[in-house]
Each structure stands twice: as C-alpha cells, then as structure tokens.
Amino acid sequence: MSARLCVEVAVLGAGPVGATLACLLAEAGVPTAVIDHAALPPMERPEFDGRAYAIARTSREVLTGAGVWARLGEAPCPITRIRVSDGRPGERASPLTLTFDAAEAEVDAFGWMVEARHLRVALNAHLPHIPGLAVFAPAQAEIIRRDSTGVGLRLDDGTTLNARLLVAAEGRASATRERAAIPVTRWDYGQDAIVCAVRHDRPHEHVAIEHFLPSGPFAILPLPGEGGDRRTSAVVWTERRAEAERVWQLDRDRFARELSRRFGDHWGRVTPVGLRWRYPLGALFAHRYTDIRLALVGDAAHGIHPIAGQGLNLGFRDAGALARLVTDAVRAGRDPGGPDLLAAYQAERRPANLLMLAVTDALDRLFSTDVAPVRLIRDLGLAAVDRMPGLKRVFMRTAMGFSPLGALRAA
Numbered sequence: 266m267s268a269r270l271c272v273e274v275a276v277l278g279a280g281p282v283g284a285t286l287a288c289l290l291a292e293a294g295v296p297t298a299v300i301d302h303a304a305l306p307p308m309e310r311p312e313f314d315g316r317a318y319a320i321a322r323t324s325r326e327v328l329t330g331a332g333v334w335a336r337l338g339e340a341p342c343p344i345t346r347i348r349v350s351d352g353r354p355g356e357r358a359s360p361l362t363l364t365f366d367a368a369e370a371e372v373d374a375f376g377w378m379v380e381a382r383h384l385r386v387a388l389n390a391h392l393p394h395i396p397g398l399a400v401f402a403p404a405q406a407e408i409i410r411r412d413s414t415g416v417g418l419r420l421d422d423g424t425t426l427n428a429r430l431l432v433a434a435e436g437r438a439s440a441t442r443e444r445a446a447i448p449v450t451r452w453d454y455g456q457d458a459i460v461c462a463v464r465h466d467r468p469h470e471h472v473a474i475e476h477f478l479p480s481g482p483f484a485i486l487p488l489p490g491e492g493g494d495r496r497t498s499a500v501v502w503t504e505r506r507a508e509a510e511r512v513w514q515l516d517r518d519r520f521a522r523e524l525s526r527r528f529g530d531h532w533g534r535v536t537p538v539g540l541r542w543r544y545p546l547g548a549l550f551a552h553r554y555t556d557i558r559l560a561l562v563g564d565a566a567h568g569i570h571p572i573a574g575q576g577l578n579l580g581f582r583d584a585g586a587l588a589r590l591v592t593d594a595v596r597a598g599r600d601p602g603g604p605d606l607l608a609a610y611q612a613e614r615r616p617a618n619l620l621m622l623a624v625t626d627a628l629d630r631l632f633s634t635d636v637a638p639v640r641l642i643r644d645l646g647l648a649a650v651d652r653m654p655g656l657k658r659v660f661m662r663t664a665m666g667f668s669p670l671g672a673l674r675a676a
C-alpha cells in the first residue's frame with residue numbers, strides 16, 4: 266500500500282539552500298519534507314576536492330539555526346582581512362590595493378571559508394535525524410495539484426505528499442519555476458571560472474585576496490589546511506571563455522607554472538592540490554519569487570557572478586527569511602502558503618537580491634576593462650573608498666553578508 270504524508274512545507278531540491286531550509290523548518294518544529302531527484306552523495310569520507318565557499322557572517326547565523334554549523338567536520342577558516350587590488354595582466358602586485366580589516370569593523374571575521382564537502386557532509390548527516398523531517402532522495406516528484414487549497418505531490422515510490430507550501434530550491438534550471446511560467450532574465454558573462462586549491466610555502470594569515478584583472482577576477486581564499494597549518498588556499502580564476510579553455514587544457518606542470526605567475530613571489534612555492542573545476546559564468550533573476558503556494562529560493566530565484574562570493578549567501582538569507590515567516594505563521598495558526606506570507610517573503614528578499622546582482626554585475630563590468638579612462642576612474646574610486654571610513658564600512662558590512670542597502674543605512 267502506498268504511503269500518504271501530510272506536511273506543512275515540501276522542499277524540492279536538497280542542495281545547500283534547500284537542505285538548509287528543510288533543517289531550519291524542522292528544527293523549529295514545522296513538519297517538512299525535502300525531495301531531491303539525485304541521491305544525497307554518500308560522503309562519510311569524501312576526498313579533498315578543492316571546492317569551497319566563502320560563508321558570510323550572516324550566513325553563519327542561518328547555518329547555526331539549522332543545526333549545521335556545529336556539525337562542520339573541520340573548523341571553518343576565518344577571513345580576517347580582505348585585500349582588493351586592481352591589476353594588469355602579468356603584473357605581480359598592483360600599485361593600488363585596498364585592505365579591509367575585520368578589526369576595523371569590530372568583528373573577529375568577515376566570514377569563513379568552508380570546504381564544499383564539509384558543508385555537504387554536515388547537511389546530509391543532519392537531515393535524516395531531525396524529528397518531523399522526511400527526506401526522499403533519490404526520488405522523482407510529480408506535482409499533481411497546486412491550488413489555493415494546497416499542494417499535492419506524487420513520488421515515484423508511490424508516496425503521496427500533501428503540503429500547504431511548495432518551495433523550489435532546484436538551482437538555476439528549476440523545472441518547477443518553468444512549469445509555473447515564472448519568467449526569468451539571464452545573461453552570459455562570456456567567462457568561465459576555474460576553481461582549484463593550492464598549497465603554498467608561506468601561510469595565508471586568513472587574508473582573502475581579490476586581484477581584479479581585465480579578463481576577470483583572480484581570487485585567493487584561505488583554507489584551514491591540514492591541522493590548520495594555513496598553507497592551503499582556494500583559487501577562483503576567472504578568464505574569458507577561449508582563454509579558460511586553454512588554461513583548462515594545460516597539463517599539471519604548466520597549469521602550476523601559470524598559477525605561480527599569478528600568485529607572485531610572496532607565497533613561495535605554489536602547488537595545485539585536489540581537482541580542477543570549471544564553471545561557465547552567467548547571471549539570472551526570476552521576475553517573481555512566488556506563485557500560488559509556491560516560493561523560489563536560492564539559485565532557482567537568482568544567480569549572480571561569483572566576483573564577491575555571495576551567491577550561496579543570498580540563498581541562505583532566502584532560507585532564513587522564509588523559515589522565519591513560515592514558522593511564525595504555523596505557530597500562530599496561520600496558513601504558511603497563503604498569499605500574504607508569500608508577498609512578505611518576496612518583498613523581503615527580491616529587492617536585496619537584485620541589488621547584490623546589480624552590484625556584482627557592475628563590479629565585473631567595471632574591472633573587466635583595460636581602457637585607460639575607466640582604469641583611472643576605478644583607481645580613484647578605490648582610493649576614495651580607502652579614505653572614506655563610512656564608504657569602507659558599507660563594503661565591509663556587505664562582505665559580512667548584509668545587503669548593500671542595509672549596509673548603507675547602517676554606515
């Protein structure tokens with residue numbers, strides 16, 4: 266006989282955002298189901314693969330509420346300083362460098378670097394053990410009903426799920442968003458990000474470095490390393506697509522040499538470790554975040570340039586906001602999938618996400634040019650930020666995960 270389950274919220278997609286939302290809701294006592302069409306990877310002892318996220322300060326609060334932060338297998342690596350420089354190709358150090366210090370912002374860290382495998386392991390290990398949370402993966406879900414009375418899903422194992430709210434956390438290619446005919450605007454940056462990790466002789470001292478080059482940003486982000494030895498960093502190397510293809514094809518030695526050239530002398534010997542990854546870069550925004558009994562979260566709602574390492578952080582903030590609204594509604598006996606709640610969610614998250622998308626898009630365009638007058642303007646801009654404590658605070662609060670507008674108000 267096939268099972269029948271009634272929950273308040275059904276989350277489609279157990280990626281970092283969907284899984285975190287499911288944990289937040291279930292931890293708050295809201296009956297929830299999360300369904301992913303892929304198997305949750307068996308990651309008890311995953312290999313180091315070089316991928317990592319910059320998790321902003323505000324996201325740590327969300328992950329703590331989800332019961333995940335304390336379960337991260339390795340202590341996250343704090344980012345205590347951010348150094349931004351405007352470079353030219355082949356140049357080792359730019360004459361114009363802007364440094365943001367966590368101490369100036371009166372915090373111990375702007376954020377933390379967390380290896381993607383550790384976040385996945387913590388989420389996957391926690392999901393099945395939260396009372397009131399049903400996990401289905403791998404499972405295909407068919408939406409058989411979504412109207413003002415509720416949502417009905419049929420899973421391929423015959424389970425029928427009834428919910429009052431459906432959440433699409435399916436990433437950029439969200440099928441549920443498409444089926445709901447929610448329009449999206451998207452564009453391609455014509456760039457790819459090559460992602461890897463390196464070992465270097467000299468310690469990183471918890472500094473995140475963003476070297477802006479005309480072909481795209483080159484970021485060096487501190488990782489804890491074995492036993493916290495501070496000699497491992499993550500690299501996000503952005504290049505125009507044809508050049509990225511060339512770099513991608515390089516054998517290990519040549520790749521290491523090109524990386525070393527970009528790192529400069531300061532780091533001592535630089536050696537790639539783990540795997541090499543490549544991501545085509547584009548942006549996307551959904552024109553609406555909601556439909557009847559449906560909310561979009563994470564990359565299903567927005568995709569941004571990784572120039573500021575904020576994509577997943579926006580998703581965590583979506584999850585935090587939606588979980589708070591739903592929990593309050595359920596506790597007060599109100600409908601968690603009603604139009605008022607959905608309107609409140611969209612009003613809270615969409616403007617903030619659009620602003621971050623605009624800021625990252627503008628940064629990429631501003632720095633992806635080597636035209637002399639534009640260089641002059643942006644170098645003057647960097648110098649101005651350095652001399653204006655108020656403006657500097659706006660950037661620092663944005664790095665901590667506050668929306669640029671909120672950061673502007675607080676400055």
Ligand SMILES: Cc1cc2nc3c(=O)[nH]c(=O)nc-3n(C[C@H](O)[C@H](O)[C@H](O)COP(=O)(O)OP(=O)(O)OC[C@H]3O[C@@H](n4cnc5c(N)ncnc54)[C@H](O)[C@@H]3O)c2cc1C
Nearest residue numbers: 278280281282301302319435436563564574575576577578
């Ligand atoms: C090079 C690069 C570097 C980045 N660095 C950072 C960083 O430092 N910090 C940061 O904050 N962000 C960063 N990002 C962005 C970040 O990777 C994404 O924002 C994040 O992965 C989005 O998570 P998500 O859970 O919304 O979607 P996804 O990770 O895409 O997960 C979607 C999940 O839904 C499942 N799914 C899909 N369709 C269905 C369906 N129909 N039914 C059921 N399940 C389904 C999938 O199997 C998957 O598990 C970076 C991105 C890139 C490209």
